[in-house]
Amino acid sequence: xxxxxxxxxxxxxxxxxxxxxxxxxxxxxxxxxxxxxxxxxxxxxxxxxxxxxxxxxxxxxxxxxxxxxxxxxxxxxxxxxxxxxxxxxxxxxxxxxxxxxxxxxxxxxxxxxxxxxxxxxxxxxxxxxxxxxxxxxxxxxxxxxxxxxxxxxxxxxxxxxxxxxxxxxxxxxxxxxxxxxxxxxxxxxxxxxxxxxxxxxxxxxxxxxxxxxxxxxxxxxxxxxxxxxxxxxxxxxxxxxxxxxxxxxxxxxxxxxxxxxxxxxxxxxxxxxxxxxxxxxxxxxxxxxxxxxxxxxxxxxxxxxxxxxxxxxxxxxxxxxxxxxxxxxxxxxxxxxxxxxxxxxxxxxxxxxxxxxxxxxxxxxxxxxxxxxxxxxxxxxxxxxxxxxxxxxxxxxxxxxxxxxxxxxxxxxxxxxxxxxxxxxxxxxxxxxxxxxxxxxxxxxxxxxxxxxxxxxxxxxxxxxxxxxxxxxxxxxxxxxxxxxxxxxxxxxxxxxxxxxxxxxxxxxxxxxxxxxxxxxxxxxxxxxxxxxxxxxxxxxxxxxxxxxxx
Amino acid sequence: xxxxxxxxxxxxxxxxxxxxxxxxxxxxxxxxxxxxxxxxxxxxxxxxxxxxxxxxxxxxxxxxxxxxxxxxxxxxxxxxxxxxxxxxxxxxxxxxxxxxxxxxxxxxxxxxxxxxxxxxxxxxxxxxxxxxxxx
Numbered sequence: 051x052x053x054x055x056x057x058x059x060x061x062x063x064x065x066x067x068x069x070x071x072x073x074x075x076x077x078x079x080x081x082x083x084x085x086x087x088x089x090x091x092x093x094x095x096x097x098x099x100x101x102x103x104x105x106x107x108x109x110x111x112x113x114x115x116x117x118x119x120x121x122x123x124x125x126x127x128x129x130x131x132x133x134x135x136x137x138x139x140x141x142x143x144x145x146x147x148x149x150x151x152x153x154x155x156x157x158x159x160x161x162x163x164x165x166x167x168x169x170x171x172x173x174x175x176x177x178x179x180x181x182x183x184x185x186x187x188x189x190x191x192x193x194x195x196x197x198x199x200x201x202x203x204x205x206x207x208x209x210x211x212x213x214x215x216x217x218x219x220x221x222x223x224x225x226x227x228x229x230x231x232x233x234x235x236x237x238x239x240x241x242x243x244x245x246x247x248x249x250x251x252x253x254x255x256x257x258x259x260x261x262x263x264x265x266x267x268x269x270x271x272x273x274x275x276x277x278x279x280x281x282x283x284x285x286x287x288x289x290x291x292x293x294x295x296x297x298x299x300x301x302x303x304x305x306x307x308x309x310x311x312x313x314x315x316x317x318x319x320x321x322x323x324x325x326x327x328x329x330x331x332x333x334x335x336x337x338x339x340x341x342x343x344x345x346x347x348x349x350x351x352x353x354x355x356x357x358x359x360x361x362x363x364x365x366x367x368x369x370x371x372x373x374x375x376x377x378x379x380x381x382x383x384x385x386x387x388x389x390x391x392x393x394x395x396x397x398x399x400x401x402x403x404x405x406x407x408x409x410x411x412x413x414x415x416x417x418x419x420x421x422x423x424x425x426x427x428x429x430x431x432x433x434x435x436x437x438x439x440x441x442x443x444x445x446x447x448x449x450x451x452x453x454x455x456x457x458x459x460x461x462x463x464x465x466x467x468x469x470x471x472x473x474x475x476x477x478x479x480x481x482x483x484x485x486x487x488x489x490x491x492x493x494x495x496x497x498x499x500x501x502x503x504x505x506x507x508x509x510x511x512x513x514x515x516x517x518x519x520x521x522x523x524x525x526x527x528x529x530x531x532x533x534x535x536x537x538x539x540x541x542x543x544x545x546x547x548x549x550x551x552x553x554x555x556x557x558x559x560x561x562x563x564x565x566x567x568x569x570x571x572x573x574x575x576x577x578x579x580x581x582x583x584x585x586x587x588x589x590x591x592x593x594x595x596x597x598x599x600x601x
Numbered sequence: 602x603x604x605x606x607x608x609x610x611x612x613x614x615x616x617x618x619x620x621x622x623x624x625x626x627x628x629x630x631x632x633x634x635x636x637x638x639x640x641x642x643x644x645x646x647x648x649x650x651x652x653x654x655x656x657x658x659x660x661x662x663x664x665x666x667x668x669x670x671x672x673x674x675x676x677x678x679x680x681x682x683x684x685x686x687x688x689x690x691x692x693x694x695x696x697x698x699x700x701x702x703x704x705x706x707x708x709x710x711x712x713x714x715x716x717x718x719x720x721x722x723x724x725x726x727x728x729x730x731x732x733x734x735x736x
Contacts, residue, residue: 210706213703213706214703214706214709217703217706218709341639342637342638342639343637343638343639344639345633346633347633347637347638347639349638350638
């Protein structure tokens with residue numbers, strides 16, 4: 051969502067804020083209820099005041115937008131505020147992207163991209179160069195975003211007799227769309243108009259969207275000027291080919307090799323590709339709700355913090371509301387003790403294989419774990435995301451024994467070295483981020499142990515991707531002895547190296563249990579060091595292809 | 602006639618002050634049926650029932666006392682009747698309207714409110730006229 055910048059909507063302590071990045075220094079000051087920024091290059095003098103006019107995001111990350119003096123064109127303040135950590139960081143370092151992509155989002159980015167979804171019925175209205183004349187219906191994601199146009203609804207329902215006629219009969223109000231009354235695909239598309247990876251049908255539709263905003267209205271069966279991209283589906287072949295030609299990394303930066311979405315904020319791609327979706331009833335509101343009107347719903351703050359779920363939907367009940375028979379044979383189905391994390395539906399069928407906002411998030415493509423997905427596409431499977439200390443071979447054998455899944459062809463490393471070790475040392479930045487985050491997951495730590503995680507997380511503090519370093523730091527702080535470990539994940543390389551050395555020495559001298567026995571699969575020797583040959587081999591085989599998870 | 606309004610007023614005051622204590626308890630124990638975000642219409646209706654019930658109880662008491670204090674002033678039978686029923690129907694309408702709610706609308710019971718309001722309007726207007734015309 052987007053809000054007008056006010057003392058209430060902006061991060062705290064803005065007045066007097068001073069930050070520096072990429073050779074420029076920024077200074078904020080408050081005048082009444084308005085905030086302004088001055089910028090100067092290092093050694094120069096501060097320039098004109100620029101007012102902070104709007105702020106995007108509220109729960110996780112806040113990004114500020116400044117006036118430019120060019121009509122409604124906005125410029126990004128290059129620092130974002132990470133709400134949970136109460137810290138400022140360069141916006142580039144709050145996304146998973148290569149460090150050489152400086153100031154990826156800049157002047158006009160809000161007009162040209164962000165406002166497509168962070169407002170209600172935005173019209174970006176590009177003029178020329180860096181000039182826009184953007185307009186919105188409302189800054190927040192308001193009623194009409196999900197319930198369609200409201201004018202007729204409001205006018206006709208001024209009459210109380212009409213309202214009570216609707217209340218006292220089973221008739222639904224024909225003047226408004228209620229996603230709760232729609233079939234699954236249409237209901238899901240209401241959310242999916244934004245929460246999906248989409249593209250324009252053609253240039254005409256793109257221009258129309260730019261001038262007049264989205265033609266899609268909730269209740270419709272497709273996005274009108276746009277379509278939801280499922281990479282491996284047969285629809286829109288020309289448009290997908292065009293994307294492949296003009297933006298070769300488009301799919302790689304958003305999807306796993308089998309077409310499963312790997313970035314957060316685009317959950318409808320996953321929902322649409324789920325087997326549950328084919329039943330015609332399953333949609334986003336099977337588990338989430340946008341109004342707090344269910345009996346037993348918690349307070350607004352908790353609801354917002356817990357993914358806006360309906361009551362009890364953080365439990366197995368989410369799946370059992372349809373798959374009722376599983377509850378009576380839970381252990382036979384999961385092969386895990388009933389109360390263990392291995393018997394929780396989410397952990398196996400919606401593992402955390404999507405990434406964004408600096409953390410791993412559950413996949414919304416309901417699937418069953420298999421090792422082939424890890425070998426063919428590099429996607430961590432649910433078994434090894436919890437059993438971090440086990441190999442792919444171990445997972446494959448269990449899946450074969452329990453579910454008769456074929457055992458895929460495995461390499462020597464797949465049989466000898468824990469899958470998580472392989473991913474965090476030789477995986478691409480997206481895989482490393484998932485594992486760095488996963489090593490802080492309490493359920494995984496209980497199952498796989500904590501002692502052996504230190505060296506890997508400490509090493510990952512020097513990762514070349516800021517987002518990966520952030521997750522390694524977050525996970526390290528969940529381990530005994532490191533809860534108050536200070537670390538600036540956006541610091542220069544030399545400082546990062548010094549911090550990692552400090553962390554390693556702290557672990558070796560103060561924290562490490564000298565009697566700890568490390569499983570062979572973890573590739574940690576009895577002195578607490580990563581086996582040199584394993585480390586060098588896996589590290590040199592790292593997938594260094596630049597990746598930008600375009601959430 | 603005036604005694605009837607006086608008696609009714611004090612008993613009514615007792616009832617609606619007790620209702621106030623019940624509403625406080627619903628707040629105190631954080632009862633979701635009353636305080637959840639989606640139940641703000643119910644909260645408004647119950648608050649209005651409590652406020653109108655209490656206020657109209659006091660109006661009945663004042664009307665009863667006015668007959669005793671003001672010389673040559675009597676309460677017509679129809680006014681006494683209307684004042685009592687206004688003090689019943691108005692808060693009852695709000696209260697019943699809050700039991701079952703429809704999104705932003707109260708339940709059917711709220712239709713008692715305009716009836717009570719009409720009775721209240723008649724009785725107050727009649728008292729005002731009668732007080733002005735007394736010799």
